[in-house]
Amino acid sequence: MRLALAGVSHHHAPLEVRERVAVDLAAAGDLARELTAAGGPAYEAVVLSTCNRTELYVAGEGDALDAHADRALLDLAGSGAPALAPAAYRLAEESAALHLFRVAAGLDSMVPGEGEILGQVRDAFEVGSPGPLLGRTFRMALRAGRRARAETAIGESPASIPAAAAALAEQVFEGLSGRRVVLVGAGRASELTARNLRSRGATISVVANRTPEHAAHLAASLGALPTTIEELERALGDADVVVSSTSAPGFVLTEGMLGPVLRARRGRPVLIVDLAVPRDVEPSLGAIDGCFLYDIDALESVVTASLEGRLSEAVHAERIVSEEAERFRAWRASLAVVPAIASLRAHAEEIRAAELARLEGRLGEGDRDVVDTLTSQLVNKLLHLPTVRLKEAAVTADGLLYAEVVRHLFGLDEEDEV
C-alpha cells in the first residue's frame, strides 16, 4: 500500500487559484468518500482544505494512485485547472508524510506556528475516510503537531496586532476575566481587538463613537453600552483597558482629559492601546505611573519580535517533526516484513496441527490437551526471537533481505505456490 498527496498552498498558488479548490469541512468529507468509493474498498482518502491550502491525501495499491490524486485535484478546480496545474505539488510516501507532519506542526503555515491548523488537520481526519495507512499517518501528524506546541514556544507569541494587544493586557493584569474594556471608535481595528480581549474573558463595558449609530451597533454586538466621545470621561475612570481607533485628525484622549483620572488611580494599572493613525492618545499620558500606552508602531515592533521568536523556535519544531518522520519510516519499514512473519507463523502452525492430527486416536483426552499446549508453547518460543529480530531488521535497510532469507530457509514461497 502506498501514500500519495496532491495539493496547492499559499507558497505557490495565489488566492484566486486556491479559492477554486477550497471546500468546507462537510464537502471535504464528501470528497474523501467519493475518492474512496472510486478507488475501491482498500482505498483511503482525507481532504484537508483551509484558507491557505487544499490537499488530497490518498492511500491504496497500484501505480495509478498519484495520478488519481492529481486528477481529483484538477477536477475540483474545474475550469481553473490550467491555472492550478503549475502551482500544484505531488508528493508520495515518506515525503507526503513529512509534509503532513510539517503542516500539523504549523511549520508550513503563512505565520509559523499558527494555532488553527492542528485543529483543521484533526477535523479533516475525522470527516475523511482514512484506513490503516492514512489513519496511522494522520495520528502521527497530530502527535507531531501537539509536540511542537508543547515542547517549543512556536505558538506562544502573538502574530497579529489584536492578539499582541490582548497579550500585553495579560502581561499587565492577572487574568482578563471581568476586566473592563472601553472602546473609543467603532471601526474594524477596535472591533477585532475588542473581540480578542473578550475571548480571553474581558468585558467590553463601553463603546464611544462620534456617530452614535455606529457606537450603538458595535455595542449591541459586544454586549456593551454605547456613548459619545463627549461623555467618555466618566467611563475611563473604571477602565482597565482602553482601545482607541478613531479617524479624528487630532488627539481624542488628552492629558487634560485623562491625566487627573489616571493619577487618581495611584499606580493601579491601565493599558491604553492606540491603534489610530494619526494617534488618538496624547503620548505624555504614557509617563503617568501605572499607565501603559502602546501606539501602532510599538505594537508592530512587538509583533515583529514575536514572529522572529517563532522563526527561531521553528528550528526546534523541525527537529521534532524529523523525529516523528523517522518513527513513520520505521513503522513503514516494519510493514515490509509483516507478510514474512505471518507466513512463517502460519507455516509453523500448519506443521504443528498436522503432527497433532497424526497422533489423533493414540492419545487420551487429557494427554491431547497437554500435547496441544506443549507444542503451542514450543512453536511460540521458537518463533519469538526470529520475529523480534525480523522487526528490528526491518527498521534498518536489511529488512527485505532478512524477509527473503526467511522465506527461502523455510520454503515459504514454494508453499504459497503449491
Added chain:
Amino acid sequence: MAELLIWPTVIAYGEAALIYAGELRGSRRHDSLAIWGVRIGWLAQTGLLAAQARSADGFPWGTWAGALNLLSWLVVTGYLVWGCRPRYRLLGLVVMPVAAALVVLAWAGGGTALDARGDGWALAIHAALMLAGLASFTVAAAMAALYVFEDRRLKRHDAGVLRLRLPSLEALDRLAARATLVGLALLSGGIVVGLGWLDVRGLDAAMTVAVLIWGLYALALVIRWEVGVRGRRFARLLLAGLVLVVAVLPLTHFAA
C-alpha cells in the same frame, strides 16, 4: 564529610543562576535544568543544615555566617513555593544569584562548618523567626525587582516583552505584598520571643534596628492599604527596605 555538601549546593545554585541569566535572551528551553539545579542545591543544603543541627548542641546558626547559611536556605525554600510554576520560575533571575552569593559568604565566614557552637533554644526560635522574616522580605524584594524590570520593559515598549514572559504586573504586586505580610508576621514573632525569653538588658542597637525595620515594613503595608500606593512605588519601597536591612542588620547583630 557532610561539610562537603556546600559544594553541590554552590554549584547547583550557580548553575541555576547562570541558566536564568541566559534566559533573558528569550528562550526558555533550559527552564527545567535551572529548576532542577535549584531543587538539587536545596536538597544538598538541607542535608548540610541537618548535619549541622545534629552535630551542634543547640542552635548552630547564631553567627553572622551561620545566619546567612540558614537565610539563603529559607530564601530558596520561599522561591521553590512559587518557582515550580512555569511563569514564576524567572523569579530565579533575582533569587538564585542572591542565594548563591549568600552561601559562598556563609562558607567563607565559617557558617557551613559542622563544629559550630550551639546556642540556647530561645535564641534558636528567635533567630529562626527573624531569619524567616528576612527571607520573606528578600522574596518580596525579588518580586518587587521583577515588577520594576517588567514595568520598565512595558513603559519603554521593549519589543521582546512577550518573548520573555514574566508573571503579570498585578500578580507580582500582589505576591510581593503577601510575602511582606508573611515576613512581618514572622519578624513580629521573632521580636516577641526575643523580648520575652532572652536575657534583655535595656534597648540595645540590635533591638532598635529590628523594631525600626518592623515599623518600616508595617508602614509600607499601611500605605499600600490605606493610601492605595501600589505598583511601582510599592515595589521601590520594598527594594529600599531590603537595602536597609542588608546594610544595617548585620552591623547591629553580628558586629561583635
